[in-house]
Amino acid sequence: DTGYDLWLRYQPLDRRQADAVQHRAAYLVAEGNSPTLAAATEELRRGMSAMLAPHSFAVAGSAMRNGAVVIGTPQSSPIVAALGLPLAKLGAEGYLIRSATTAAGARITVIAANQDVGVLYGVFAFLKRVQLGQSLDNLDIADAPRLKVRVLNHWDNLDRYVERGYAGQSIWDWQKLPDHKDPRYTDYARANASIGINGTVLTNVNANADVLRPEWLAKVKALAGVFRPWGIKVYLTARFSAPIELGGLKTADPLDPKVAAWWKAKVEEIYRVIPDFGGFLVKANSEGQPGPNDYKRTHADGANMLADALAPHGGVVMWRAFVYAAENPDDRHKQAYTEFQPLDGKFRDNVLVQVKNGAIDFQPREPFHPLFGAMPRTPLMMEFQITKEYLGFATHLAYLGTMWEEALQADTFRPTRGWTVARVLETPVEPGAATGMAGVANIGSDFNWSGSQFDQANWYAFGRFAWNPEARAEPIARDWAAMTWGSDPAIVDPIVAMMMGSREAVVNYMTPLGLGHLMATGHHHGPGPWIADLARPEWNPVYYHKADAVGIGFDRTATGTNAVAQYAPEVAAQFGDVKRVPEQFLLWFHHVPWDYRTRSGRSLWDELVTHYDRGVGTVAAMQASWEGLKGKVDDARWSEVRDFLAIQRQEAGWWRDASIAYFQSVSKRSLPTGHAAPPHDLDWYKAIKTPYAPGNGK
Numbered sequence: 001d002t003g004y005d006l007w008l009r010y011q012p013l014d015r016r017q018a019d020a021v022q023h024r025a026a027y028l029v030a031e032g033n034s035p036t037l038a039a040a041t042e043e044l045r046r047g048m049s050a051m052l053a054p055h056s057f058a059v060a061g062s063a064m065r066n067g068a069v070v071i072g073t074p075q076s077s078p079i080v081a082a083l084g085l086p087l088a089k090l091g092a093e094g095y096l097i098r099s100a101t102t103a104a105g106a107r108i109t110v111i112a113a114n115q116d117v118g119v120l121y122g123v124f125a126f127l128k129r130v131q132l133g134q135s136l137d138n139l140d141i142a143d144a145p146r147l148k149v150r151v152l153n154h155w156d157n158l159d160r161y162v163e164r165g166y167a168g169q170s171i172w173d174w175q176k177l178p179d180h181k182d183p184r185y186t187d188y189a190r191a192n193a194s195i196g197i198n199g200t201v202l203t204n205v206n207a208n209a210d211v212l213r214p215e216w217l218a219k220v221k222a223l224a225g226v227f228r229p230w231g232i233k234v235y236l237t238a239r240f241s242a243p244i245e246l247g248g249l250k251t252a253d254p255l256d257p258k259v260a261a262w263w264k265a266k267v268e269e270i271y272r273v274i275p276d277f278g279g280f281l282v283k284a285n286s287e288g289q290p291g292p293n294d295y296k297r298t299h300a301d302g303a304n305m306l307a308d309a310l311a312p313h314g315g316v317v318m319w320r321a322f323v324y325a326a327e328n329p330d331d332r333h334k335q336a337y338t339e340f341q342p343l344d345g346k347f348r349d350n351v352l353v354q355v356k357n358g359a360i361d362f363q364p365r366e367p368f369h370p371l372f373g374a375m376p377r378t379p380l381m382m383e384f385q386i387t388k389e390y391l392g393f394a395t396h397l398a399y400l401g402t403m404w405e406e407a408l409q410a411d412t413f414r415p416t417r418g419w420t421v422a423r424v425l426e427t428p429v430e431p432g433a434a435t436g437m438a439g440v441a442n443i444g445s446d447f448n449w450s451g452s453q454f455d456q457a458n459w460y461a462f463g464r465f466a467w468n469p470e471a472r473a474e475p476i477a478r479d480w481a482a483m484t485w486g487s488d489p490a491i492v493d494p495i496v497a498m499m500m501g502s503r504e505a506v507v508n509y510m511t512p513l514g515l516g517h518l519m520a521t522g523h524h525h526g527p528g529p530w531i532a533d534l535a536r537p538e539w540n541p542v543y544y545h546k547a548d549a550v551g552i553g554f555d556r557t558a559t560g561t562n563a564v565a566q567y568a569p570e571v572a573a574q575f576g577d578v579k580r581v582p583e584q585f586l587l588w589f590h591h592v593p594w595d596y597r598t599r600s601g602r603s604l605w606d607e608l609v610t611h612y613d614r615g616v617g618t619v620a621a622m623q624a625s626w627e628g629l630k631g632k633v634d635d636a637r638w639s640e641v642r643d644f645l646a647i648q649r650q651e652a653g654w655w656r657d658a659s660i661a662y663f664q665s666v667s668k669r670s671l672p673t674g675h676a677a678p679p680h681d682l683d684w685y686k687a688i689k690t691p692y693a694p695g696n697g698k
């Protein structure tokens with residue numbers, strides 16, 4: 001088993017379960033004939049036949065007998081229409097699953113929605129119930145997504161190199177498109193639809209304007225055609241300088257009428273090719289990308305110009321707030337807020353400002369970004385990184401659900417207590433305004449899609465959180481584990497326990513107590529806390545930890561950069577007070593003496609060492625749990641995970657040893673008893689060269 005089937009394995013149920021399911025769900029009635037209903041029908045038939053075998057699950061023309069699963073909308077299906085279901089509140093994408101009785105007295109299960117795509121989501125929800133062995137009696141389920149735009153961001157280059165991708169090449173096989181459509185595109189769409197993802201940005205934020213050329217748009221059109229029945233729109237990244245590069249203009253100034261006209265014509269051309277094109281994602285004036293600042297214009301000027309071109313066609317602009325400039329001497333943590341917050345209310349209605357969960361950059365742990373809650377008149381969408389650039393690539397097991405729950409449940413106190421990041425995201429700035437969440441994809445050409453079996457869980461969890469930002473990491477892990485590995489509690493329980501502790505393990509062995517950005521240069525694999533010689537100050541790990549003879553940590557309080565002042569006063573008061581700050585953010589906000597007493601009673605230095613060892617210990621415990629699963633799950637996947645855990649164990653040790661060796665050279669403290677000295681001296685760790693690590697493609 002390679003893992004190719006993801007969480008859609010549809011394994012045969014045991015005889016008793018199959019009989020019980022078959023009693024409620026024996027055949028399928030699908031009225032209507034749109035491509036989306038056809039996709040829903042085929043998925044239901046495929047999944048149920050596989051799970052119910054040797055029972056059949058056939059498609060029938062009418063629901064005369066008990067046990068029909070009837071799917072459709074009131075428009076497509078007279079049976080659904082006759083049931084008079086309360087669909088009004090479910091919107092375009094919500095669904096309802098109910099046990100019902102037809103006028104003729106047949107007992108059926110109905111999966112109904114206002115639109116075909118809602119039916120599709122309902123079908124996946126129904127299949128999930130069956131996969132999880134949940135009862136099909138007396139069903140009355142209604143669900144709808146809480147965010148409108150639920151998109152993957154592929155950082156895929158046109159040469160198929162995936163920036164920060166650890167799962168092989170891009171799955172977009174541009175050379176063979178549009179004539180050959182790899183069946184994998186359909187499986188990609190099925191997987192995404194099963195978790196409610198409704199859009200995909202095909203190209204890297206570090207954009208190449210070529211994708212906007214006609215010959216590339218023909219390829220994009222082919223992908224859009226595969227995805228459309230599954231409710232998935234395509235989006236592209238727009239390189240801000242495209243009018244110069246493709247249009248031969250002298251400028252890309254957003255206020256120049258010729259530039260606006262070029263984009264308007266380009267957008268019209270795109271919609272002629274792809275009538276339901278989603279819109280653009282833009283990284284501007286960030287890490288060398290062109291943008292409106294090049295012409296002394298604001299981010300709003302740039303975003304609005306593109307938004308005006310897209311608006312007549314219903315498209316949106318997702319404009320990233322990930323900005324920090326070499327010329328700006330201010331704390332990098334503050335720069336996005338400083339630049340974007342004053343623009344609140346200045347963006348067009350079809351602009352979403354896309355904000356990373358934290359103010360620096362996808363670290364194993366960051367406090368929530370201060371922009372959340374601070375732009376009440378601007379739709380903000382969340383950007384999470386599914387691919388594990390800073391969490392050990394694909395070989396470290398780190399379930400990110402806990403990280404995302406932590407970010408989403410953080411209270412912004414804006415405008416008042418209880419306004420969590422999730423609530424900010426979910427609440428439209430005015431009725432009907434856009435809302436959304438983006439996830440930087442971890443998908444590639446590997447058999448298992450995501451580079452490892454467990455990284456599939458992060459793709460899965462992202463979809464679940466985008467559908468419902470109030471979701472919780474644990475039940476999501478439980479669902480995923482049961483569908484992916486087997487529903488026996490002897491399998492699910494240990495796997496969920498591993499997952500739930502896994503991200504904290506990474507934090508502990510890489511960046512405990514609020515440290516961050518200590519990775520090796522460029523590829524970000526392995527420790528480099530000593531690095532101090534890179535061109536831009538904020539690229540150097542020493543900029544972030546600021547360790548010296550006295551102590552360690554970045555003073556972001558009023559005595560330092562005062563980044564805490566960008567949060568609501570209640571939050572600022574907490575983060576800014578060394579006594580009240582959650583210890584997990586201690587060194588993020590404070591420069592603390594090595595001998596400072598932490599809450600455990602240990603000195604900061606001893607506490608730091610304790611965390612490193614705890615991280616390594618958790619990985620060792622995961623290895624032991626996994627040994628216990630040998631023979632309970634298939635050998636091929638089991639062996640892959642065993643190997644990766646061994647790599648993780650080694651690299652966790654490397655992080656621990658190198659970090660302790662370096663910080664000890666600064667702190668001059670001895671190790672607390674019971675904690676082993678690193679086996680080598682600091683120079684030995686500094687000399688390690690990673691022979692090959694997927695990098696940033698530069």
Ligand code: BDP
Pocket residue numbers: 163164205206283286287322361362389696
């Ligand atoms: C950083 C990555 C870089 C991305 C950048 C971004 O190292 O490859 O281009 O984020 O989000 O984390 O634009």
